[in-house]
Amino acid sequence: MAASTGGEFLLKPWEVHGEGREFESISNGFARAALALEQGLGGLGTPWGKDDPGAGFGTAYGEAQPELLAGLHALADKLAGIGTGLHMMADQTSGTESDVAASFSAGGTGGGPATV
Numbered sequence: 001m002a003a004s005t006g007g008e009f010l011l012k013p014w015e016v017h018g019e020g021r022e023f024e025s026i027s028n029g030f031a032r033a034a035l036a037l038e039q040g041l042g043g044l045g046t047p048w049g050k051d052d053p054g055a056g057f058g059t060a061y062g063e064a065q066p067e068l069l070a071g072l073h074a075l076a077d078k079l080a081g082i083g084t085g086l087h088m089m090a091d092q093t094s095g096t097e098s099d100v101a102a103s104f105s106a107g108g109t110g111g112g113p114a115t116v
Contacts, residue, residue, distance in 0.1 A: 013094045
């Protein structure tokens with residue numbers, strides 16, 4: 001997307017698709033990192049002691065860990081959703097541009113030039 005004169009901007013669908021792919025890549029990397037963290041934490045077992053401080057930490061950690069991991073996986077899903085949304089936006093923009101061009105070619109007035 002690039003700014004142009006007159007308060008308009010130019011939307012290049014191929015660039016938006018590229019950004020969609022970037023978000024998909026970020027999402028995949030984030031999901032892999034979250035899974036690695038989950039596996040690493042699972043491999044630790046319960047290394048804290050059975051004394052009062054260790055038991056207190058173990059209780060707090062045990063309650064927080066599933067929510068934290070679920071949040072990390074949800075964030076990876078949200079990042080993937082942004083990529084999907086960018087692809088949809090690019091496809092819809094291309095479709096609208098094609099429809100307007102076809103309307104002009106068919107002799108329709110189309111209401112004038114389309115500005116995004």
